[in-house]
Amino acid sequence: MNKDLLLSKLWEQYKKITPSAKKIHALLEQSGEKIENDHIAIRTYNDERVNIAVLEKPFVKAGYVAKGEYFFESKKLYAKHYEHVTDATAPRIFISELELEKCSEDLQKSVTVLLDTCDQSVFEKEDLVLSGAVWSSNSYDTYLSLLEESEYAAWMYVYGFRANHFTINVNVLTNFKNLEELNAYLKENNWKMNGSGGEIKGTPEQLLEQSSTLADLCMINFNEEAKEIPSCYYEFALRYPMENGELYQGFIAASADKIFESTDVKLQSIN
Numbered sequence: 001m002n003k004d005l006l007l008s009k010l011w012e013q014y015k016k017i018t019p020s021a022k023k024i025h026a027l028l029e030q031s032g033e034k035i036e037n038d039h040i041a042i043r044t045y046n047d048e049r050v051n052i053a054v055l056e057k058p059f060v061k062a063g064y065v066a067k068g069e070y071f072f073e074s075k076k077l078y079a080k081h082y083e084h085v086t087d088a089t090a091p092r093i094f095i096s097e098l099e100l101e102k103c104s105e106d107l108q109k110s111v112t113v114l115l116d117t118c119d120q121s122v123f124e125k126e127d128l129v130l131s132g133a134v135w136s137s138n139s140y141d142t143y144l145s146l147l148e149e150s151e152y153a154a155w156m157y158v159y160g161f162r163a164n165h166f167t168i169n170v171n172v173l174t175n176f177k178n179l180e181e182l183n184a185y186l187k188e189n190n191w192k193m194n195g196s197g198g199e200i201k202g203t204p205e206q207l208l209e210q211s212s213t214l215a216d217l218c219m220i221n222f223n224e225e226a227k228e229i230p231s232c233y234y235e236f237a238l239r240y241p242m243e244n245g246e247l248y249q250g251f252i253a254a255s256a257d258k259i260f261e262s263t264d265v266k267l268q269s270i271n
Contacts, residue, residue, distance in 0.1 A: 001058055001061075001126060001127065003064075007040070010129070010162070013163065014162065014163040014166060018215075018233070018234065020213060021166060036168070037169060038167040038169040038170075039092035039093065039166075040092075040093055041096070041163065041235075042094070042096070042161070042164060043095075043155065043156055044096070044097045044098075045111050046097040051097050054128065055128065055161070057126070058126055059082055062084075063086060064083065064090075065083060066080050067083050067092075068080065068081045068250045069081075070096075070256065072260070075152060075257065075260060076102040077152065077260070079094060079096035081095075081250065096260075098150065100112075106149075107146065107149050107153060110145065114135045114157070117136065117137065118134050118135050131161045131162075133159060133161075134161070141224065142157060151263065163232070165233050165234060165235050166234060168234065168237070171238060171239055186213070191213050192213060194212045194214055194233070197257075201259060204240050206255070207239065208237065208248055208250075209240075210235060210255050210256075213234045214230075215232055215233040216232060218231035235259060
């Protein structure tokens with residue numbers, strides 16, 4: 001699958017459960033903005049059948065190379081980011097995985113059973129990253145059990161393999177001088193922002209500032225009953241030039257740690 005088709009399919013899948021993304025697009029385009037994507041984030045477990053080494057394959061095949069790695073100790077996550085070799089305008093890809101060996105035995109067992117009960121051939125598919133929840137389990141009790149220990153694990157259980165968020169490149173916007181102005185504009189139009197660690201994560205000195213909306217709520221038909229839970233969110237990134245004049249291309253782990261919380265159920269209840 002070529003790069004453009006892969007990215008297009010990820011976007012189509014993402015916006016089906018993130019209607020706010022389409023609305024924010026329309027809002028900004030109405031004010032004359034042209035939207036460019038800074039990066040796409042994807043989640044997974046570090047089981048060898050579905051880990052980063054597996055999910056990176058279609059991106060590597062489409063011309064991406066690994067550029068940086070990141071550790072999130074409190075959330076038990078490891079991540080890598082990728083950039084396209086020849087297309088500087090292509091969005092970066094950020095893939096994270098839950099380090100199962102650092103989780104409780106109960107959570108490890110839940111994920112192993114989840115993957116064991118799948119048709120194992122599904123993990124060989126080139127488009128696994130577009131496959132959503134490939135397991136048959138759809139229990140609200142299981143979701144709550146995972147949620148108690150790891151919001152990340154619970155989100156993966158429900159939504160599976162897909163883009164967790166897309167990110168608007170704030171550098172190319174013309175009507176907003178900084179992230180504060182963009183955030184204020186979004187709040188004026190009734191969007192709720194992720195305030196964990198402050199609305200803006202990162203600083204100009206760190207060469208990257210980020211903010212994000214709180215995740216949309218999506219009605220999920222669990223076996224027990226239908227429940228509304230957080231799905232995906234929209235992020236905004238402003239990059240600053242390094243000493244050589246080129247824009248910083250990587251990520252700040254401390255900032256990304258708080259961005260992850262855009263899907264957190266607790267933040268939804270606070271707002």
